[in-house]
Amino acid sequence: MEKNKCSVDIVHNGKDAWDYISQGKFDVVVLDIMMPEMDGLEVLRKMRDSHDATPVMLLTARSEIEDRVAGLNAGADDYLPKPFAASEFIARVKALGRRSLSYTESLISV
Numbered sequence: 001m002e003k004n005k006c007s008v009d010i011v012h013n014g015k016d017a018w019d020y021i022s023q024g025k026f027d028v029v030v031l032d033i034m035m036p037e038m039d040g041l042e043v044l045r046k047m048r049d050s051h052d053a054t055p056v057m058l059l060t061a062r063s064e065i066e067d068r069v070a071g072l073n074a075g076a077d078d079y080l081p082k083p084f085a086a087s088e089f090i091a092r093v094k095a096l097g098r099r100s101l102s103y104t105e106s107l108i109s110v
Helices: 014-023 040-049 065-073 086-099
Strands: 029-032 056-060 078-081
Touching: 014 029, 014 040, 029 040, 040 056, 040 065, 056 065, 056 086, 065 078, 078 086
Parallel strands: 029 056, 056 078
Antiparallel strands: none
16 A cells, blocks of 8 residues: 555554544545454444444455445445455555545646
């Protein structure tokens, strides 16, 4: 992500993810569903319950249709099953970022 000029903050479990998300403002949140301490779906539900409209992508090894539907119904904006191509992941994150109300393209012209 950083090679593609994206700023990235990383946490390693769902509880820390929720604490981090609830204290800041992000353009896009990427959550793994199977995180320790609190799963990604619970973090997502807490975000939506607190009226956080930040675009969210769920990553998971769960690729069944029922799992995708559950993630999208929980409030995810995108769902990407593992394994995935890095180029697709980056393109999807950038697309979600463009949906943000505060999006402005990072282009400077002189």
